[in-house]
Amino acid sequence: MADKPETRSEGINLRPLGAVVSAPDLTDAKAWFVREVLPLEAMLTQYLRRHWRNKHEIDDLCQEVYARVYEAACKQIPHPAKPFVFTAARNLLIDHVRREHVISIEAVADLDTLNVALEEPGPERSAIARDELRRLQGALDRLPRRCREAVVMKQVDGLSRREIASRMGVGEETVKRHLTNGMYALADFLYGERKDSGS
Amino acid sequence: MSIASERPLMSAKNVRTSAAAWLERRVAGDWSEHDQAELDAWLAQSPLHMTAYLRVDAAWNRTQRLAVLHRPASDVAARNGWMFPLMLKVAAGFAALAVLGFVATNYLQRPQERTYSTPLGGRETVAFSDGTRIELNTNTVLRTRMTAAERTVWIERGEAFFRVKHDAAHPFIVIAGNRRVTDLGTAFLVRRDTGRLEVAVMQGRVRFEAPSAQSASVTALLTPGDVATATAGTMLVTRRADTALAHELGWRRGMLILDDVSLADAVQEFNRYNREKLAVADAVSDMRIGGTFRTSDVQLFARVVQDVLGLHVRNRGTDTVISR
Numbered sequence: 001m002a003d004k005p006e007t008r009s010e011g012i013n014l015r016p017l018g019a020v021v022s023a024p025d026l027t028d029a030k031a032w033f034v035r036e037v038l039p040l041e042a043m044l045t046q047y048l049r050r051h052w053r054n055k056h057e058i059d060d061l062c063q064e065v066y067a068r069v070y071e072a073a074c075k076q077i078p079h080p081a082k083p084f085v086f087t088a089a090r091n092l093l094i095d096h097v098r099r100e101h102v103i104s105i106e107a108v109a110d111l112d113t114l115n116v117a118l119e120e121p122g123p124e125r126s127a128i129a130r131d132e133l134r135r136l137q138g139a140l141d142r143l144p145r146r147c148r149e150a151v152v153m154k155q156v157d158g159l160s161r162r163e164i165a166s167r168m169g170v171g172e173e174t175v176k177r178h179l180t181n182g183m184y185a186l187a188d189f190l191y192g193e194r195k196d197s198g199s
Numbered sequence: 200m201s202i203a204s205e206r207p208l209m210s211a212k213n214v215r216t217s218a219a220a221w222l223e224r225r226v227a228g229d230w231s232e233h234d235q236a237e238l239d240a241w242l243a244q245s246p247l248h249m250t251a252y253l254r255v256d257a258a259w260n261r262t263q264r265l266a267v268l269h270r271p272a273s274d275v276a277a278r279n280g281w282m283f284p285l286m287l288k289v290a291a292g293f294a295a296l297a298v299l300g301f302v303a304t305n306y307l308q309r310p311q312e313r314t315y316s317t318p319l320g321g322r323e324t325v326a327f328s329d330g331t332r333i334e335l336n337t338n339t340v341l342r343t344r345m346t347a348a349e350r351t352v353w354i355e356r357g358e359a360f361f362r363v364k365h366d367a368a369h370p371f372i373v374i375a376g377n378r379r380v381t382d383l384g385t386a387f388l389v390r391r392d393t394g395r396l397e398v399a400v401m402q403g404r405v406r407f408e409a410p411s412a413q414s415a416s417v418t419a420l421l422t423p424g425d426v427a428t429a430t431a432g433t434m435l436v437t438r439r440a441d442t443a444l445a446h447e448l449g450w451r452r453g454m455l456i457l458d459d460v461s462l463a464d465a466v467q468e469f470n471r472y473n474r475e476k477l478a479v480a481d482a483v484s485d486m487r488i489g490g491t492f493r494t495s496d497v498q499l500f501a502r503v504v505q506d507v508l509g510l511h512v513r514n515r516g517t518d519t520v521i522s523r
Contacts, residue, residue, distance in 0.1 A: 033253055034257040038257055154226065160227060179226075
């Protein structure tokens with residue numbers, strides 16, 4: 001864990017030499033984004049939080065990093081993903097520091113020393129799944145009761161919006177709202193940072 | 200990197216909400232090619248749209264597999280369970296269909312006597328003119344004799360849920376081998392496996408009689424929450440929470456609800472419903488699992504076992520073998 005941080009910090013500044021270049025296929029870019037980038041979200045938001053003062057903008061920055069790396073991936077799939085994503089994050093922060101003309105000495109210093117552990121942890125798949133399960137369990141428990149009911153009917157029972165509405169005795173618009181909120185929250189819980197309280 | 204764009208920082212909340220709304224619309228029910236074209240156009244507008252959508256879509260797909268592992272909240276279970284009036288209406292609808300489609304298999308039996316059966320994975324509801332309803336689970340055979348004087352059901356094998364219109368003058372009796380269950384105003388479940396009979400009461404009371412090792416028979420009066428299990432010469436009565444009983448009835452809506460059971464037991468339950476059998480290696484048969492599955496979805500169960508317990512799943516002919 002604590003080995004050779006110096007060599008790693010070089011790895012994030014530039015795309016490694018000899019990177020494999022994949023065919024620029026949109027399906028590949030999408031699959032790559034889901035497979036390689038989304039699982040980094042917790043780490044990425046932590047990183048952004050550490051280096052950005054306005055905590056309300058963390059999600060916005062994260063989403064912008066996504067847009068940038070996805071655009072890049074449409075031209076060429078970056079390998080490996082992790083240094084590429086964090087380099088994009090770093091560049092984005094620098095761009096914004098410049099654009100805002102609020103050059104915080106503190107922020108710049110942090111940026112220069114920013115360092116992320118880059119070795120792949122490579123835990124067993126089962127451990128990942130179990131971790132996901134715990135997160136999901138927490139996510140479902142935190143959804144408002146009616147929202148959770150709608151999500152479970154959709155996910156487990158595979159019912160349509162209309163069927164859910166009639167079972168719950170509410171209108172379809174209400175079900176639509178429950179499901180949209182539920183989907184939003186599940187994505188945050190699955191990919192986002194661990195939060196002590198619901199957001 | 201050549202990807203620094205000059206976009207002002209956009210609100211992630213807005214774009215993520217829009218993405219979730221699109222996903223909701225896509226899975227809601229009627230999704231047309233026209234809708235797909237609209238979605239494609241929206242996605243093409245900005246990589247922000249695309250990535251927010253990929254994110255919520257991936258999370259939804261990913262959690263779908265794991266959602267089945269979530270123990271259903273008791274309110275949901277109760278709603279979908281036997282207490283839910285809408286389900287009764289639906290069941291009544293099915294019952295009407297079932298009776299139509301159910302040409303009694305044995306005309307030549309004594310009058311008023313009929314045999315009903317379900318194949319592996321099947322489920323049927325029979326409604327009687329007195330208001331009594333019997334729901335048959337997978338691989339079940341039962342025979343009924345409904346006359347002005349008596350209402351008797353013989354359960355040859357399998358499992359059935361009874362909702363009986365009580366009538367003191369015409370007792371409703373379920374007979375399984377040499378055991379007898381008499382309704383005293385009730386909803387109850389009877390499951391007959393080889394060498395074992397289980398009776399669970401959801402509503403009202405039943406009297407359960409089984410011959411004991413001695414000559415006199417043992418009688419137990421069961422009330423809601425009671426579960427009696429009889430094997431040769433023994434009878435055990437335990438109490439179970441409403442939710443546990445609701446889980447036992449998951450099959451009535453095609454679901455198998457496992458609440459922290461051993462892999463061996465889970466596999467045995469699945470095998471009651473499906474021709475493709477699951478097998479589990481001895482070394483891992485004690486591992487615990489819980490979750491809600493469609494009784495027919497063996498593949499989903501296998502994938503969950505693989506992902507969550509980290510076990511090896513392989514096909515052997517039509518069977519699926521789980522091992523380390």
